[in-house]
Amino acid sequence: MALLRAEHVTHYFGGLCAVSDFNLDLEQGELVGIIGPNGAGKTTVFNLITGVYKASEGSIQLNGQELVGRKPNAITQMGIARTFQNIRLFKDLTVMDNVRIAYYNGLKYSPWESLLHIGRYRAQEELYTNKALDLLEFFKLDQFADELAKNLPYGSQRRLEIARALATGPKLLLLDEPAAGMNPREIEQLMEFILWIRKEFSLTILLIEHQMRLVMGICERLKVLDFGATIAEGLPAEIRANPKVLEAYLGEGGDQ
Amino acid sequence: MTYFFQQSLNALQLGSIYALIALGYTMVYGILTMINFAHGDLFMVGAFFTFIAAVLLGLPFVPTLLVSMIGVALLGVLIERVAYRPLRNAPRVSAVITALGVGLFLENFTLVFYPYPQHIPQLIQNTTWNIAGVSISSLQIIIILLSVGMMIMLDLIVRKTMVGMAMRAISWDKAIIPLMGVPLNLIVSATFALGTGLGAAAGTMYALAFPVIDPYMGILIGWKAFISAVVGGIGNIRGAMIGGFILGTVEIMVAAFLPSTYRDFVAFALLLVLLIFRPYGILGKPRPQKV
Amino acid sequence: MIMDNTPSSTSTPVSKGHALLERWKMRWDRIANNRKIFPIVLAVGFILSILVPKFGLVNEYVQLVIIYIGINIILTTSLNLINGYMGEFSVGHAGFMAVGAYVSAIFTTKLLPENLEAIYFPLVVLAGGIGAALIGLLVSVPSFKTRGDYLAIVTLAFNMIVKSVIENIEVIGGPRGIPGIAKLTTLPWTFFWTVLAILVIRNFVYSNYGRGVQAIREDEIASDLMGVNTNRVKLLAFTLSSFFAGVAGALFAHVLQFISPKVFDIIKSTDVLIMVYLGGIGSITGSILGATVYTVLLEVLRPFGMWRMVLMPLMLVLLMIFRPRGIMGLREFRWLIPGFDLYALKYWRAKKEVSHGTPAS
Numbered sequence: 001m002a003l004l005r006a007e008h009v010t011h012y013f014g015g016l017c018a019v020s021d022f023n024l025d026l027e028q029g030e031l032v033g034i035i036g037p038n039g040a041g042k043t044t045v046f047n048l049i050t051g052v053y054k055a056s057e058g059s060i061q062l063n064g065q066e067l068v069g070r071k072p073n074a075i076t077q078m079g080i081a082r083t084f085q086n087i088r089l090f091k092d093l094t095v096m097d098n099v100r101i102a103y104y105n106g107l108k109y110s111p112w113e114s115l116l117h118i119g120r121y122r123a124q125e126e127l128y129t130n131k132a133l134d135l136l137e138f139f140k141l142d143q144f145a146d147e148l149a150k151n152l153p154y155g156s157q158r159r160l161e162i163a164r165a166l167a168t169g170p171k172l173l174l175l176d177e178p179a180a181g182m183n184p185r186e187i188e189q190l191m192e193f194i195l196w197i198r199k200e201f202s203l204t205i206l207l208i209e210h211q212m213r214l215v216m217g218i219c220e221r222l223k224v225l226d227f228g229a230t231i232a233e234g235l236p237a238e239i240r241a242n243p244k245v246l247e248a249y250l251g252e253g254g255d256q
Numbered sequence: 257m258t259y260f261f262q263q264s265l266n267a268l269q270l271g272s273i274y275a276l277i278a279l280g281y282t283m284v285y286g287i288l289t290m291i292n293f294a295h296g297d298l299f300m301v302g303a304f305f306t307f308i309a310a311v312l313l314g315l316p317f318v319p320t321l322l323v324s325m326i327g328v329a330l331l332g333v334l335i336e337r338v339a340y341r342p343l344r345n346a347p348r349v350s351a352v353i354t355a356l357g358v359g360l361f362l363e364n365f366t367l368v369f370y371p372y373p374q375h376i377p378q379l380i381q382n383t384t385w386n387i388a389g390v391s392i393s394s395l396q397i398i399i400i401l402l403s404v405g406m407m408i409m410l411d412l413i414v415r416k417t418m419v420g421m422a423m424r425a426i427s428w429d430k431a432i433i434p435l436m437g438v439p440l441n442l443i444v445s446a447t448f449a450l451g452t453g454l455g456a457a458a459g460t461m462y463a464l465a466f467p468v469i470d471p472y473m474g475i476l477i478g479w480k481a482f483i484s485a486v487v488g489g490i491g492n493i494r495g496a497m498i499g500g501f502i503l504g505t506v507e508i509m510v511a512a513f514l515p516s517t518y519r520d521f522v523a524f525a526l527l528l529v530l531l532i533f534r535p536y537g538i539l540g541k542p543r544p545q546k547v
Numbered sequence: 548m549i550m551d552n553t554p555s556s557t558s559t560p561v562s563k564g565h566a567l568l569e570r571w572k573m574r575w576d577r578i579a580n581n582r583k584i585f586p587i588v589l590a591v592g593f594i595l596s597i598l599v600p601k602f603g604l605v606n607e608y609v610q611l612v613i614i615y616i617g618i619n620i621i622l623t624t625s626l627n628l629i630n631g632y633m634g635e636f637s638v639g640h641a642g643f644m645a646v647g648a649y650v651s652a653i654f655t656t657k658l659l660p661e662n663l664e665a666i667y668f669p670l671v672v673l674a675g676g677i678g679a680a681l682i683g684l685l686v687s688v689p690s691f692k693t694r695g696d697y698l699a700i701v702t703l704a705f706n707m708i709v710k711s712v713i714e715n716i717e718v719i720g721g722p723r724g725i726p727g728i729a730k731l732t733t734l735p736w737t738f739f740w741t742v743l744a745i746l747v748i749r750n751f752v753y754s755n756y757g758r759g760v761q762a763i764r765e766d767e768i769a770s771d772l773m774g775v776n777t778n779r780v781k782l783l784a785f786t787l788s789s790f791f792a793g794v795a796g797a798l799f800a801h802v803l804q805f806i807s808p809k810v811f812d813i814i815k816s817t818d819v820l821i822m823v824y825l826g827g828i829g830s831i832t833g834s835i836l837g838a839t840v841y842t843v844l845l846e847v848l849r850p851f852g853m854w855r856m857v858l859m860p861l862m863l864v865l866l867m868i869f870r871p872r873g874i875m876g877l878r879e880f881r882w883l884i885p886g887f888d889l890y891a892l893k894y895w896r897a898k899k900e901v902s903h904g905t906p907a908s
């Protein structure tokens with residue numbers, strides 16, 4: 001059975017059709033890319049999967065459980081985490097707190113225990129804090145643990161966002177333009193990094209990207225969106241040769 | 257039925273005062289996304305300028321109105337220059353708290369000079385006509401016509417003039433529009449001048465309609481005008497006018513047909529109900545948040 | 548070389564004033580960072596709160612001011628939870644206060660026999676807090692959908708509605724209020740409730756629920772997507788905040804000895820707002836300082852008569868212009884931070900060293 005299955009997902013903003021008849025079957029462990037020109041509805045697909053928007057029509061299922069109609073935090077709890085196109089860290093909180101917040105789901109103490117710092121509070125706090133710090137170490141961010149997130153350099157902020165997403169314990173990770181603002185060398189590193197976290201955390205990854213180099217380099221399958229409609233899908237090599245895709249891009253961004 | 261018409265007339269009078277004050281809130285919000293909590297107190301200062309002009313200087317109605325409007329407009333521009341402009345890039349609440357501080361300052365400063373409520377003399381020859389049992393006073397007619405006239409004029413300024421166009425442009429995007437050569441500071445000053453000037457006009461008219469004024473009169477009326485602005489959709493000029501008339505009508509009608517102590521309760525409960533069904537007011541639109 | 552005409556501290560002889568400033572800054576840091584201060588302050592405060600009224604160490608007036616400082620600290624800390632940590636703009640705190648004040652005053656003036664009120668006073672205050680908390684629960688519901696300015700209006704309307712409802716209930720005195728409330732708020736009780744409020748709110752802030760509250764301030768959508776149950780967290784924050792506002796209201800009623808709807812109008816809410824932003828948002832230290840500085844200044848400036856109320860807002864405006872985040876915005880004295888949270892990183896590093904056998908760096 002597919003990990004994530006989207007069937008006939010359609011979404012309207014007012015009268016505008018942002019996504020029409022989107023279908024997707026993601027198998028456990030796959031790495032799939034969504035590409036398409038600006039405004040093609042790629043991020044909207046992410047917002048529909050994660051519950052930020054409620055799909056107008058269609059169904060999205062994770063392990064056979066319906067997602068449409070659930071709140072974002074409930075969907076995160078079921079095992080989907082994401083990053084954002086424009087970094088959305090908790091800027092005025094420390095790097096450590098950014099990650100700790102993402103452990104909210106596994107919280108095993110009640111509000112009462114939190115008010116008086118009694119019962120399971122102490123042990124749980126230590127557990128999550130150490131888990132968070134281990135995760136930060138894994139991402140080579142532990143030396144910044146006490147810094148405010150906004151003070152990190154850009155690349156580290158991107159990494160922190162991924163670390164924070166992983167702290168929620170996802171099965172499926174959605175990356176929204178992870179290579180935005182990176183130079184070719186950094187993109188090379190990012191590609192390795194993505195493959196590495198997929199292995200380490202046994203993830204399934206769905207990513208949106210404009211950088212053809214990255215998409216063609218690591219994605220096993222691609223979907224191409226244009227004006228909300230899926231215009232092509234298949235192996236990277238097939239997509240590269242597809243005339244419809246070239247037309248949609250009009251040469252723009254294509255890695256000829 | 258005559259009772260109803262009589263009350264409707266009162267509602268129009270109160271509503272037009274609320275609407276004039278609400279305009280000031282909405283204009284400043286539209287351009288700076290800042291709630292100018294001192295605005296209710298500028299309305300109060302308008303009433304006191306009226307007192308000064310009419311009693312101490314002995315001026316007739318029209319010059320009094322002008323003194324109050326121009327005086328408060330200058331004060332509004334000064335407040336923006338001195339207190340709000342340094343905070344334009346600070347956290348938004350800092351500006352709001354500053355505005356609260358400015359409001360308190362205005363109240364207490366006035367209180368130092370006028371610790372007791374003051375009486376405003378009758379500036380307009382008040383004749384009352386009786387039409388089919390409804391008594392209409394010349395004062396009511398003047399207040400309603402003058403307010404509506406000012407609102408139409410403001411609407412024209414915002415829609416037809418270069419200054420108005422600049423205001424609308426800046427409320428659309430504060431960062432980019434100044435790069436296109438629109439003088440941001442000048443336009444903000446103009447907005448404050450217009451908004452507070454209208455608030456002062458409301459102060460003058462209120463003082464004529466309810467001729468006892470005190471330094472704290474601006475608080476409750478200010479909040480209510482603010483609510484009018486929200487009801488209409490804050491940032492929306494026509495919305496503020498509609499909101500003002502709605503709140504005026506609701507208050508007068510509740511007071512007319514229910515025990516008058518229910519007035520505030522019903523007004524605010526209605527506001528809550530409205531916000532549940534139209535969370536962004538009658539003419540307001542949600543600002544879409546990009547994810 | 549870049550021309551630089553501004554005098555730097557190295558090129559000019561250190562002035563006397565500058566040295567003094569440096570010394571004060573050092574002292575300030577020492578107070579801010581010394582964790583031993585906390586238990587000492589608690590113990591000394593508690594003992595003093597009992598001894599002072601017993602032996603009349605300071606006069607009645609000073610005692611009264613201290614009680615008001617305590618009440619204001621409770622109000623400020625609890626409002627800071629919503630306005631500072633959660634980043635909303637609640638302007639109706641006096642509404643919750645009113646509920647607490649009225650519930651407790653009804654108990655002591657109407658329900659309890661006169662000789663028992665003093666014994667039951669802590670329970671009465673608790674009842675005031677619970678009453679306010681229930682209302683807070685109700686007010687949190689609109690916050691699920693509404694944010695920012697619109698939520699501000701909801702809290703404002705709530706404040707007005709509470710006032711208006713009380714005015715219309717004759718049994719509790721309507722607009723005339725409840726006179727003749729016994730003066731049950733003592734210095735030790737004020738101290739107890741103030742410390743309780745500070746500790747409980749601090750504990751909440753330094754838990755993952757509290758971090759969820761702060762995440763909402765930073766980015767509500769992102770926090771929702773990181774699994775924070777935003778509705779639940781908002782409900783907790785509003786309930787907790789209103790509980791302590793109710794407690795403060797109860798204490799207030801039993802020191803003022805007379806309450807009326809007018810006492811709890813929007814002006815009272817504005818007072819609390821000013822203390823919150825004066826002290827600084829998202830800081831419990833700030834709330835304590837803000838409440839204390841504001842209350843004391845009002846008393847110190849009393850000789851200025853009416854001008855005092857002109858000076859206060861002027862100072863607030865100046866503070867906002869030169870320090871828009873208040874005295875302590877988003878910062879905390881180290882001794883107010885729970886130890887294991889403060890040293891979490893240190894503990895973790897120490898553990899790493901032990902398990903790896905070699906120091907990390």
